[in-house]
Amino acid sequence: MKTDKLYYGAAYYEEYLPYDRIDKDFMMMNRAGINVIRIGESTWSTWEPVEGEFDFSLLKHMLDKALEYDLSVIVGTPTYAIPSWMAKKYPDILALTHNGQGLYGHRQNMDITNPDYLRHCEIIIRKMMEVIKDYKNVIGIQIDNETKPYDTCTKYAQDKFVKYMQGMYKDIEEMNREFGFNYWSNSIHRWEDFPDVRGTINGSLSAEYKYFQRTLVTDFFEWQKNIIREYIKDNVFITHNFDFGWKGFSFGLQPEVNQHDAAKSLDVAGCDIYHPTRNSLTGREISFCGAIAYSLKKDNYLVLETEAQGFAEWTPYEGQLRLQAYSHLAGGANSVMYWHWFSLHNAIETYWKGVLSHDFSENAVYKEACIVGNELKKYGDKLKNLKVKSEVAILVSNRALSGIDEFPIFGGLTYNDIVRKFYDCFYDINIFCDVLDSKDKESFKNYKLIVCPALYSATEEELNALKEYVKEGGTLVTGFKTGFSDEHLKVYHDTEPHILNEVIGAHYDQFTVPDGVCADNKELSNFMELLTADSADVIYPYENKHYDKYAAVTKNKYNDGFAYYVAANLADKTLTKVLKMALESAKIDLPNATFPVVIKSGINDYQKRITYIFNYSDDDVTLKEGVARGHEILTDKVYNGESVTIPMWSFLVLEEI
Amino acid sequence: MKTDKLYYGAAYYEEYLPYDRIDKDFMMMNRAGINVIRIGESTWSTWEPVEGEFDFSLLKHMLDKALEYDLSVIVGTPTYAIPSWMAKKYPDILALTHNGQGLYGHRQNMDITNPDYLRHCEIIIRKMMEVIKDYKNVIGIQIDNETKPYDTCTKYAQDKFVKYMQGMYKDIEEMNREFGFNYWSNSIHRWEDFPDVRGTINGSLSAEYKYFQRTLVTDFFEWQKNIIREYIKDNVFITHNFDFGWKGFSFGLQPEVNQHDAAKSLDVAGCDIYHPTRNSLTGREISFCGAIAYSLKKDNYLVLETEAQGFAEWTPYEGQLRLQAYSHLAGGANSVMYWHWFSLHNAIETYWKGVLSHDFSENAVYKEACIVGNELKKYGDKLKNLKVKSEVAILVSNRALSGIDEFPIFGGLTYNDIVRKFYDCFYDINIFCDVLDSKDKESFKNYKLIVCPALYSATEEELNALKEYVKEGGTLVTGFKTGFSDEHLKVYHDTEPHILNEVIGAHYDQFTVPDGVCADNKELSNFMELLTADSADVIYPYENKHYDKYAAVTKNKYNDGFAYYVAANLADKTLTKVLKMALESAKIDLPNATFPVVIKSGINDYQKRITYIFNYSDDDVTLKEGVARGHEILTDKVYNGESVTIPMWSFLVLEEI
């Protein structure tokens, strides 16, 4: 979504303040150039302390005060954490999951298919929308918060699931066959014998249930959106703060939500990006997660949450907060919003720190936020609504992710590990992949190069689309695990990789775990397919007396295109070499700088190219000649390709002249 | 059991095929020299899709087709995995265990004492036997599959257990005394106060319940056998596929079943042996587990399951599949049957691969199976029914295993670790131990040397039998933890080791965990007894200023025999030295080759000695002169002791001339 300005802000919770200081806070925000707050999503029990009794005084107070201090507001529906009275009255709202039923206390542990829950959601949403609908400073509504299915396995959910299966399979025996239920006597011959899915040992069923659970989120959004739109005008956007596969920080594709589907109910995609800092700050998470967020609506997105101080181990070095903010913008974000303004004095997230520390003083982070905020106010007009588009796309798939979760790779290599390895190797040579849902075949033609890592669970339609893409002249990089099973995790029973073997000019009928096997002189780990090149050229063979007849990497000319196949979990350096070859096949030029120099660019509202050159290192870096060209916006300097030094954790923003 | 030929085969499941290809499969089998399939044991829900409705068409189809392709068949009863309708109708069939009650889905999680389960078992077994009883190609029936008690702790099981205890103890106070129940106020003074065994902290009770659980399997076999024999003639054997203590692969004595007892209901012992391959292939598991299997009926056994490809990390190197097959035969196996023919396209064992991969192509493993199968067809007559007998026996005991499980040794050294250490040190010098149940004192006299590792929980009868054995001139090697407690884990309260202290001429009253203590210049770990030599000679003292008055290893002449005592967990090299001394005392000659050369032999049906010389290494080995003598069957060469080179993972089969 295009916005009229860049939004810089923070989540704000007056309800958590230890004393009355909203004026002080909003004054500090004004001074910092903060122009938006996000409120309301966490505190149902404050808005409805007792069933049917409502008290929105605090909400109104925040909205009124925000008006007074000229702050825009994004209001969240508070449905992700239920009040204690609701759990007391309807104990079965707490979701039954694979780990049994939870106790009241934690957020996000309810059954989002429970009718009592939904009825109460509707009531609180309607009441809240009534309150806010006439506030001019409300620019957006956030549905819920980082919604998931919370692994609901209640009778409501499982009944829906059985109906979903009945819809898919008129003939129950067809289901038995496709899912391989007769294994270990699990076949089901009457629908009423369908067992509790939580006990299943059938990966196809388990993955299908996860697929089904993802649809619950999609439906929940559509349902909330429709209620909200009864009250809220179209100029107020509806969004959601999507989060990502988590590895102590935002890491990969979200396993529990199909964000591409769920985003259809939204006007603009929002996201939460958290990442390591200090010596571990690389910008990779900001870039990868931002690319997903951009892909959801194929448009600019909002960063609704990112860390200010975050965990103790994330406390940023001087300069990093600013570097991070511009990194978000460089990916096409139209907002940078911290979670949250002030650090909490109680409860579980006491040590997930905000812009302000517990003492509310003007600490180092606040001071740096002031710099950022005032720069954005001054220069944001040139930086907003950046249109970013790559010649390379990477395909992602929840189905494939679930498939590899069900059948883990030796050593615990996950789907997201594999995807990120491909993405990051590109990132480090300043090639940024757009992210496509693997089903989005219509978009393939817009790219010179498509990367398809570990598309384990793939429909024939998906595989044929890739085939077609190469046939028509595209360059494909794919590799191990791709095209091995169908959408229900039934392994294809002909030559592997299914359909693609023709495209890559190679096939395999065995795979193993490398043990003393190298490729390109580097020891392999986790997994290797014993790939036999048919028409393909062997780029790297396996180096090991037992396996030297097999290929680790092949390249094949197929009709007008090229297909590279990476049969093993290569070392980063080797994979990077392969990716460079693929770029050459696709006729894509390589930028002449590599990580820790990160160069990102896009087209602004004035149809000018804005180029960011970031230094993601703890030392100064000096750019080669020819790299920096253009008008540096923040310093008003002009660069004509001369060698220039960027201080540690700093950057240039160059406007095309 | 003697067989008329060697059986080479695989488990076959038409019910799991993604398309009709049984003719293709059986033709491929014929080409490979495969002559037997194992079917039927996994698919109750296919045979009885709805309660009381039976459909054996697929079973009959397989049997008919097998007839057509001249394949023998072993049929399993399908009772180890219940249909979903049964779990729906009788929810308490799913066993309550120490981890609570399971959910439907997994196999082998039912209560094998549940009357509803047993009633339905009886029905399906009778129906199935009706179907197969007239098939001439059915050569054997397998009872169930890798049966265990599945830790059943249901009321049915616990009621039986209390009755079992009542049977053992007329006087409840005698039970309290023997089990030490008054500890922490656990004594029971009325049978109705007997608590749920799952909560006990009493090792004696916990171990006794495990003992009791093992009897459930013995009883279950006897019960199934009697039903089967109502239908099946005596020329069709009844067997079971016993599996072993598992450590990621078949490793040691099975803790949950007393196989020596359970095998009494069988005509022939069958077993499942899985093991690492590639650089970790040593033949040790094949040898050790095979020795157990041979011991169960003191006769040839069947390998009903072993890996073809197995897990990804087990994919064999070229030559290994063949080496493995002959290794089984060298231990006295009369069959080598793969689990399974083709790799599954769905469900939990999708990645436990068969002979064929998912694509059914003629892969490397199939090609090697063809070599093996056709060799066996040609030469099997000389190799079958190999009578193997050693001069050395190793004693094993489930009681001792449970005892050490209840009172773990520092660092997690298990009973099976200890047993395998003794076994493997012998293995590596080409001494192969027969395995005896520790109660089998009648057999002691057949051996020159008996090894008795860690017989922790030992009856006085067992200990006296060992005493008698040495008195009569036998050589005994025993060691730490042996004879420490009685059969109910009550520690003996006189000089340790109980009874044996006289035999070994040494005793101890303290033990500890070595910390900077050596023996034979090698650092010790896990456990050491502070052994004082009385009449014994000290072979190795402890090397440490605090412990140098104590012995790590002693040797004692006791009447006509010798007793060695190993008081600590020695380094392999030291233990090997001790074992060699014991062999010398027992007047047993050492072969002049050591691992990776493995030499096994036995007497065939023609009363000729067949000697296998295996090379278990990734390099060629050259045998010393004098090692290879005889007629090499597969190549028809004659060796007269000349130096000969065996390629990596290859072997010779020499027939005594």
Next chain:
Amino acid sequence: MKTDKLYYGAAYYEEYLPYDRIDKDFMMMNRAGINVIRIGESTWSTWEPVEGEFDFSLLKHMLDKALEYDLSVIVGTPTYAIPSWMAKKYPDILALTHNGQGLYGHRQNMDITNPDYLRHCEIIIRKMMEVIKDYKNVIGIQIDNETKPYDTCTKYAQDKFVKYMQGMYKDIEEMNREFGFNYWSNSIHRWEDFPDVRGTINGSLSAEYKYFQRTLVTDFFEWQKNIIREYIKDNVFITHNFDFGWKGFSFGLQPEVNQHDAAKSLDVAGCDIYHPTRNSLTGREISFCGAIAYSLKKDNYLVLETEAQGFAEWTPYEGQLRLQAYSHLAGGANSVMYWHWFSLHNAIETYWKGVLSHDFSENAVYKEACIVGNELKKYGDKLKNLKVKSEVAILVSNRALSGIDEFPIFGGLTYNDIVRKFYDCFYDINIFCDVLDSKDKESFKNYKLIVCPALYSATEEELNALKEYVKEGGTLVTGFKTGFSDEHLKVYHDTEPHILNEVIGAHYDQFTVPDGVCADNKELSNFMELLTADSADVIYPYENKHYDKYAAVTKNKYNDGFAYYVAANLADKTLTKVLKMALESAKIDLPNATFPVVIKSGINDYQKRITYIFNYSDDDVTLKEGVARGHEILTDKVYNGESVTIPMWSFLVLEEI
């Protein structure tokens, strides 16, 4: 409590004997100089085998025999392990905890608020007191055994807790504010909506419930004491065997009991101290835990349990048992009692060995106990009732411990780790801290130096007392995490550390996890506050380009006193340097010997200073001149400061001349 002699003894359980040998045992005790046994606490089911039927014959037998052999007796109430009939009849006596409800079997898993349990406790206590009240050799009664709340979360306990909260907060909204319950919608607006505390994610609530659970123990003691005193005369003491925070051995402050509060019901503090031995024997646990025990009544204490042999890995080297016994006395213990006399032949603690091994022989440990016992008999009169008092006190707090448990420090550094680091660094330079409950401000004035590590959850009263202490001339060493939150874990919202920032002349508004940061040239770990010195001197700055403006250690003159602040988890050597500076500020002299030489002293009944010089090493150590002065009691030698060599694991006991 002062005693008439030193008590040397062991727990004795005739009820666990495998055969009748009480006379033999008591004769062996007599020979060893053992003069006291502890009996009775573990065997409710022996005293009351069936509800309402009592059998104290064994108890009486032990008491009679003890009389005969002139042994004093401490009798325990048997309430910490319930009989099986009680669990059968009242299933809900087994506590519901955060892990659900336990099964019968384990000890210490009952709900100590359950009325049925309490009623039965009262009955058995009364019956037992009736039996023992006239035995002259009963010198003390032990209430229960290592009592804890056992995490009871039953309705009885939670109802009490809600009442406790209601008592504290008249206004439920005040509770919501102080506990921050509105976070994630957890606020409670009617008491009947109070949820099961087990589900809470609110650290304040979780810690408060732990606080409440600790009061249950305090109340339980007071209740038992009152019943006991109806029968038992005042010359018989009432005690309890407190144990400590456990880390595989006694390590730190007990988290589940406020021992300072609970000890109010006792006449004398008793304790259980278990520790590593052999090369890991340092005396630190004996010293630290003994100091806590001494602090409970500010008087001599009893060691009611300590290891003889203990676990296999604790089997002592020759000399260590004796060294340990005297180490207890040096800390002010008036007894050394082993757990237990003989090793058990059954049940869970079979391998927690006593003085005697399972064979009851005169093993090495018994022989050493004979030396100790006879020495104590001979010289005990000079060694008993040792008055020990330091010039340094360390403050401890269960509130602070729970607080850090709720909000763990990166890398798992616990409250006890931090406290022990300060204590141990002092110990190694022969400065021994008295231990004070952090609330005990009246005692502050008795110390020249107060150490206050990690007082995370601190009342303003506590912080003001520290301020006052320094103001009046005291020296304070405090550090990271101190004064960060209030007593309900609400973080203080003004300058950190709250109140103390003025005292230390420094403050911080950020903290982080060190990553490549040093102080005093040593790499830091876990945690560092970004401390800004205001009036303070920087003793050690952080060494790192990003943090060099912040201080790791500061020193501030505040009115008449000094305050040192340690802002990070320093290396031991650095912390020791800081502590030495603080000692200098406090004008406390350093002894001229350091670990492994440990010098402890106190004043005996004859007002003479008794000084122990221990050698805690595996080698002889030679003392510097001037260290050893006085009359060595055991050898009757006189030392005048000459250099003297102490053998490994040995010591001197010097009486002031």
